[in-house]
Amino acid sequence: MIGEGSASMTQQQDPELLRLGVRAWLEQNVPRNWRAAMTGTGQDTFVRAQREWFARLVEAGYATPHWPAGWPGGGRSLAEQKVIYEEVARADAPRLILYFVALYHAACTLMEWGTPEQKGRYLPAIIQGDIWCQGFSEPNAGSDLASLRTRAELRGDRYVVNGQKTWSTMAQYADRCLLLVRTGASQPPQGGLTYLLLDMRSKGVSVRPIAQITGDDEFGEIFLDDVEIPIENRVGREGEGWAVAQSTLASERGLTLVELTQRMRCSLGRIAALMQERGCAGDQALRRDLGRLVAKVDAACALADRYLTKRISGEEAPGDASIVKLWYSRTLREFVALGLRISGLPGQYREDFTRGGSQETGNWAVDFMNSYNWTIAGGSDEIQRNIIAERMLGMPREPKTWTAP
Amino acid sequence: MSETLHQLRESARHVLAELGLAAAEPSTWDLVTELGWLLVAVPEELGGLGQGLSGACAFHTELGRGLASVPYASATLAIDAVCRIGAGRRADWVQRLTAGEYVCTPLSDSTQIARVAAGKLTLRGVASAVPSADKASHILVCSSAADCVALVPLDRAGVQLTYRPTWDSTRRLFDVHFTDVALDEPLMLARETDAQALCRALSIQRDLALAADSVGGAGALLERTVDYLQTRRQFARPLALFQALKHRCADLKTQLAAAEALLIGSLDRIGDSLDAPGAEAAAKAAKYLACSMYASLAEEALQLHGGIGMTVEHPCHLFLKRALLNQQLGRRPDCYEPDLADALLGGL
Ligand SMILES: Cc1cc2nc3c(=O)[nH]c(=O)nc-3n(C[C@H](O)[C@H](O)[C@H](O)COP(=O)(O)OP(=O)(O)OC[C@H]3O[C@@H](n4cnc5c(N)ncnc54)[C@H](O)[C@@H]3O)c2cc1C
Numbered sequence: 001m002i003g004e005g006s007a008s009m010t011q012q013q014d015p016e017l018l019r020l021g022v023r024a025w026l027e028q029n030v031p032r033n034w035r036a037a038m039t040g041t042g043q044d045t046f047v048r049a050q051r052e053w054f055a056r057l058v059e060a061g062y063a064t065p066h067w068p069a070g071w072p073g074g075g076r077s078l079a080e081q082k083v084i085y086e087e088v089a090r091a092d093a094p095r096l097i098l099y100f101v102a103l104y105h106a107a108c109t110l111m112e113w114g115t116p117e118q119k120g121r122y123l124p125a126i127i128q129g130d131i132w133c134q135g136f137s138e139p140n141a142g143s144d145l146a147s148l149r150t151r152a153e154l155r156g157d158r159y160v161v162n163g164q165k166t167w168s169t170m171a172q173y174a175d176r177c178l179l180l181v182r183t184g185a186s187q188p189p190q191g192g193l194t195y196l197l198l199d200m201r202s203k204g205v206s207v208r209p210i211a212q213i214t215g216d217d218e219f220g221e222i223f224l225d226d227v228e229i230p231i232e233n234r235v236g237r238e239g240e241g242w243a244v245a246q247s248t249l250a251s252e253r254g255l256t257l258v259e260l261t262q263r264m265r266c267s268l269g270r271i272a273a274l275m276q277e278r279g280c281a282g283d284q285a286l287r288r289d290l291g292r293l294v295a296k297v298d299a300a301c302a303l304a305d306r307y308l309t310k311r312i313s314g315e316e317a318p319g320d321a322s323i324v325k326l327w328y329s330r331t332l333r334e335f336v337a338l339g340l341r342i343s344g345l346p347g348q349y350r351e352d353f354t355r356g357g358s359q360e361t362g363n364w365a366v367d368f369m370n371s372y373n374w375t376i377a378g379g380s381d382e383i384q385r386n387i388i389a390e391r392m393l394g395m396p397r398e399p400k401t402w403t404a405p
Numbered sequence: 406m407s408e409t410l411h412q413l414r415e416s417a418r419h420v421l422a423e424l425g426l427a428a429a430e431p432s433t434w435d436l437v438t439e440l441g442w443l444l445v446a447v448p449e450e451l452g453g454l455g456q457g458l459s460g461a462c463a464f465h466t467e468l469g470r471g472l473a474s475v476p477y478a479s480a481t482l483a484i485d486a487v488c489r490i491g492a493g494r495r496a497d498w499v500q501r502l503t504a505g506e507y508v509c510t511p512l513s514d515s516t517q518i519a520r521v522a523a524g525k526l527t528l529r530g531v532a533s534a535v536p537s538a539d540k541a542s543h544i545l546v547c548s549s550a551a552d553c554v555a556l557v558p559l560d561r562a563g564v565q566l567t568y569r570p571t572w573d574s575t576r577r578l579f580d581v582h583f584t585d586v587a588l589d590e591p592l593m594l595a596r597e598t599d600a601q602a603l604c605r606a607l608s609i610q611r612d613l614a615l616a617a618d619s620v621g622g623a624g625a626l627l628e629r630t631v632d633y634l635q636t637r638r639q640f641a642r643p644l645a646l647f648q649a650l651k652h653r654c655a656d657l658k659t660q661l662a663a664a665e666a667l668l669i670g671s672l673d674r675i676g677d678s679l680d681a682p683g684a685e686a687a688a689k690a691a692k693y694l695a696c697s698m699y700a701s702l703a704e705e706a707l708q709l710h711g712g713i714g715m716t717v718e719h720p721c722h723l724f725l726k727r728a729l730l731n732q733q734l735g736r737r738p739d740c741y742e743p744d745l746a747d748a749l750l751g752g753l
Contacts, residue, residue: 287750289742291742299670394635398648
């Protein structure tokens with residue numbers, strides 16, 4: 001559990017003192033004019049900038065506030081974590097998109113399930129800059145993740161993997177991949193899944209970027225052709241992959257949103273600035289919509305806070321993360337839709353987009369398109385609604401009675 | 406939440422459940438006073454339980470859950486006001502009001518005007534949405550025009566009560582008319598800047614009380630709705646099996662959780678400093694989100710119940726009517742969203 005025992009194991013700092021420290025550090029260290037520098041650039045320049053920014057954050061101890069005590073930058077209380085994310089958002093520092101999966105998905109999964117050897121090997125490497133991607137989805141296994149078909153066969157001390165993954169964010173830059181594979185034919189299909197850690201430089205791995213509607217290619221396909229993975233790279237037991245994957249998904253759905261909701265709150269200023277710029281700051285209808293959005297964004301921050309509190313105290317219940325994610329994704333869609341509406345016709349003219357910003361960069365058309373990240377990836381809104389209805393409200397599951405006509 | 410508050414809250418839920426939904430006002434009021442619920446937010450040094458605003462809101466939530474027909478919000482606002490006045494007169498008033506003497510407070514911004522005529526402050530106009538005013542000894546009046554907060558005895562000449570039956574049968578609202586009623590100096594709670602601060606503090610608490618009532622009512626109604634869908638069968642299956650209905654319930658649950666989190670977040674942010682810069686906006690956001698959530702949840706709940714939801718025996722309509730009224734109480738209802746935008750635009 002992330003953050004467990006944090007209060008007792010590291011000395012706690014007065015959050016307001018920490019705030020001053022973080023603020024001063026950010027003033028000194030956030031790359032000047034990074035937005036301009038990251039607008040209209042290619043992926044490679046962006047990747048270089050991300051590596052540099054990540055290294056600086058690590059050095060200062062601000063890259064891993066959500067990690068438990070005993071790890072560099074970890075062991076922070078709820079209040080401290082909030083202060084760091086608030087200040088990072090306030091300073092409009094670049095977001096660590098390239099390290100997103102490494103810092104959250106990979107780290108949280110390994111903290112919970114990894115053997116001491118796996119933790120000792122992979123977690124320090126994350127801090128040193130290893131990039132991870134997530135290889136769960138397949139062309140025929142999206143929402144129905146458990147139906148995935150990429151096969152791993154145990155031969156001696158290694159698994160041999162064949163199959164295809166898709167939509168894997170940043171796969172083209174990743175050093176390692178969280179790979180969910182089928183090792184057995186058991187029913188229900190969840191029982192036959194196993195969780196592996198794949199070295200992306202292994203023989204038989206190839207990645208093809210996918211062109212996205214924004215003109216970017218943030219995700220890609222991964223083809224796996226007789227790829228060998230040593231058995232010590234298995235997380236959990238064989239057949240336990242589904243349970244391990246739930247940790248990955250919970251971190252993606254809940255924990256990442258502590259930072260993103262703070263970013264969203266700070267980005268409200270972009271809408272206000274846009275209203276001024278477009279000369280409609282006095283428009284009563286728009287003010288009403290903005291006020292409604294403010295309350296929803298505040299609620300998103302409050303939900304993420306409560307989620308983190310529950311997680312730290314070990315009270316997280318099934319569905320809690322889904323609620324945070326669903327509220328965030330719906331609020332984000334409303335946010336960018338309002339931005340797009342106010343930006344008017346000029347907002348329809350094609351403009352270069354900025355890499356490494358929050359979900360609200362002020363290029364409203366691109367922000368609008370990218371907001372689907374949060375309504376589709378990590379389990380779509382509809383899937384979150386199923387989880388909330390079934391696991392929190394106790395409503396029955398869909399009957400499995402359909403047969404092809 | 407403190408352990409004490411947690412226990413208080415649990416026992417309140419238990420007691421109210423036993424009493425039943427929307428139980429009669431007199432018996433519920435007796436319970437409220439006997440069990441000391443009016444003391445929850447009163448500071449310990451004044452003989453209260455010292456649970457502050459969060460404590461009060463925990464009770465508003467529970468009373469909202471039970472659709473309680475008591476003027477608890479109105480009473481506790483007045484109690485809070487007398488807790489904030491100068492030490493000289495405070496103890497006596499606190500003692501009287503927490504023992505069950507009821508001083509009522511309007512639940513909406515009213516139009517009464519205090520003015521100085523011939524060297525004396527007099528009151529004229531109407532205070533509206535005053536709960537159970539016929540049971541009260543005094544009314545708490547905040548006059549922004551004259552910058553004063555005062556208690557006015559309801560048996561004073563020139564004060565007249567009009568009962569205004571509402572669709573919400575769990576509350577009894579009155580208009581209180583004032584025709585040149587002289588304000589007594591001994592009953593004056595605050596003047597000028599003190600009065601402005603007190604008015605603000607009262608508005609903040611009223612917003613939070615309405616938000617809490619809404620969160621409580623919405624929570625209870627969602628549970629009932631899901632239970633109903635689990636038991637009602639159509640097409641040879643429980644309605645709860647239909648995904649179209651499951652997803653609507655999940656959305657309602659998410660909206661409820663968000664409003665509740667925002668209420669708790671606002672309470673944390675405000676703490677004991679009702680005069681802190683962000684306090685008003687935090688309370689407005691909580692009130693706006695919770696009351697609009699309650700109204701739309703209640704609207705959906707009735708639809709999800711089908712025909713039975715339109716019958717008077719079924720409690721669905723009680724929640725709906727209370728929710729619709731909550732939305733109209735507090736500040737002028739259409740000011741919340743623009744005010745939140747202003748707070749943002751002004752804070753830049
Ligand atoms: C930007 C982005 C980044 C991503 N990054 C990664 C990544 O790094 N790694 C990774 O493994 N995957 C990633 N994904 C994949 C993502 O997890 C899937 O896209 C997602 O799970 C949905 O699957 P699908 O696209 O196959 O849609 P489908 O499952 O085909 O769904 C299509 C539509 O049907 C709805 N639907 C499906 N099932 C149900 C149901 N039971 N009830 C009601 N409605 C239903 C869906 O909500 C959706 O609206 C990413 C996706 C996006 C968009």
